[in-house]
Amino acid sequence: xxxxxxxxxxxxxxxxxxxxxxxxxxxxxxxxxxxxxxxxxxxxxxxxxxxxxxxxxxxxxxxxxxxxxxxxxxxxxxxxxxxxxxxxxxxxxxxxxxxxxxxxxxxxxxxxxxxxxxxxxxxxxxxxxxxxxxxxxxxxxxxxxxxxxxxxxxxxxxxxxxxxxxxxxxxxxxxxxxxxxxxxxxxxxxxxxxxxxxxxxxxxxxxxxxxxxxx
Amino acid sequence: xxxxxxxxxxxxxxxxxxxxxxxxxxxxxxxxxxxxxxxxxxxxxxxxxxxxxxxxxxxxxxxxxxxxxxxxxxxxxxxxxxxxxxxxxxxxxxxxxxxxxxxxxxxxxxxxxxxxxxxxxxxxxxxxxxxxxxxxxxxxxxxxxxxxxxxxxxxxxxxxxxxxxxxxxxxxxxxxxxxxxxxxxxxxxxxxxxxxxxxxxxxxxxxxxxxxxxx
Numbered sequence: 001x002x003x004x005x006x007x008x009x010x011x012x013x014x015x016x017x018x019x020x021x022x023x024x025x026x027x028x029x030x031x032x033x034x035x036x037x038x039x040x041x042x043x044x045x046x047x048x049x050x051x052x053x054x055x056x057x058x059x060x061x062x063x064x065x066x067x068x069x070x071x072x073x074x075x076x077x078x079x080x081x082x083x084x085x086x087x088x089x090x091x092x093x094x095x096x097x098x099x100x101x102x103x104x105x106x107x108x109x110x111x112x113x114x115x116x117x118x119x120x121x122x123x124x125x126x127x128x129x130x131x132x133x134x135x136x137x138x139x140x141x142x143x144x145x146x147x148x149x150x151x152x153x154x155x156x157x158x159x160x161x162x163x164x165x166x167x168x169x170x171x172x173x174x175x176x177x178x179x180x181x182x183x184x185x186x187x188x189x190x191x192x193x194x195x196x197x198x199x200x201x202x203x204x205x206x207x208x209x210x211x212x213x214x215x
Numbered sequence: 216x217x218x219x220x221x222x223x224x225x226x227x228x229x230x231x232x233x234x235x236x237x238x239x240x241x242x243x244x245x246x247x248x249x250x251x252x253x254x255x256x257x258x259x260x261x262x263x264x265x266x267x268x269x270x271x272x273x274x275x276x277x278x279x280x281x282x283x284x285x286x287x288x289x290x291x292x293x294x295x296x297x298x299x300x301x302x303x304x305x306x307x308x309x310x311x312x313x314x315x316x317x318x319x320x321x322x323x324x325x326x327x328x329x330x331x332x333x334x335x336x337x338x339x340x341x342x343x344x345x346x347x348x349x350x351x352x353x354x355x356x357x358x359x360x361x362x363x364x365x366x367x368x369x370x371x372x373x374x375x376x377x378x379x380x381x382x383x384x385x386x387x388x389x390x391x392x393x394x395x396x397x398x399x400x401x402x403x404x405x406x407x408x409x410x411x412x413x414x415x416x417x418x419x420x421x422x423x424x425x426x427x428x429x430x
Contacts, residue, residue, distance in 0.1 A: 046278060047278055048270070048278040048280065051270055052270060052288070055263070055266055055267060055270075063261060063262055063263040063295070063299055064298070064299060065263065065295065066294050066295060066298040066299070068294045068341060068342055069291045069292075069294035069295045069298070072287045072288070072290050072291035072294060072338075072342075073267070073287070073288070073291045075287050076284045076287035076288045076291060077284075079281050079283045079284035079287060080278070080280065080281060080284045083279070083281040083284070084278055084279060084281075119341050122337055122341070123287075126283060126334050126337070127283055127287075
């Protein structure tokens, strides 16, 4: 609306690091500064992408989902999300705050499920072209702390396919996330999720201010 | 079951060339010769793959399906179909007769929708490795003849997304199919679908006999 494209921010991290809380806090912080934005999530983000998400996450069907099929569905949902929601919003000058994006695919499918990252890289190029997040906030905490929080939050709820995985799996996911942050330090900022929610929210706003994106 | 892997046969062609009829006739011919086989189709072929097929073919949702997303869904369904049905059947020594496979992706998405074939080739390698049909029967007829048959068959039924496309689209699909047959003459046999159903069925059995696969 103001002639400049919006910023594309993604929030990443394993279950229980407080992504949902921080997405809401960041949205509030942007509201207070008058920055037009939308909040969305992956996999999903549009009705059609959510239909694809359902096939990936819903473990009610008795048929195995081969890893390559899972990967293709994730990127199919992402292609829909980008074309029908993210790109139009950015073009209209609004920021997009997305709960998980392609770094999650590298971390969960690549790191957690040990799929080759060559396939992921090919699909990233096919679906995204040159599009990458302007900034990725990686909420990081030790796996045992994070999983304890996730378990408390989900008490009584059915665990979905990913949340029923083992701690060892999440160790690999966390390491893959941290390796990506080490390889792309300008784009991916590691935020200590062991701090209080207030401290994490303040640190995220400080990271945006340091880039002169907010004041 | 007999220690030798089954043969993987695919039947291709545009709407209205008689694929469904010929799949049934071929199945009958194999039955008469005591050849254990299964008949299946793409996109789909298993309950999970059919769920993915539904997203591609069902035009009830109002949201656009970007071409790249369509392509990824087709190959996701194919990965499921291969892992959960086709490969186990072939390994058990049964033949697989499949109504459409990857040649249809090259013809419809590549030729019809003019998508780059680089993406298709990358996905084919990712999903299939070295797996290709042992023989592909391309039922070929002029587009106007084929579409007239398809319209008569579908009278009163709602056209799906692909069947509501224009004749010009099907000309491109047909040409892409024929180009593939020209490039891979050993694997892809062109069968004149303008003949009677009996003649087409007989020609297909002759093609199998010429390879000494049946007597």
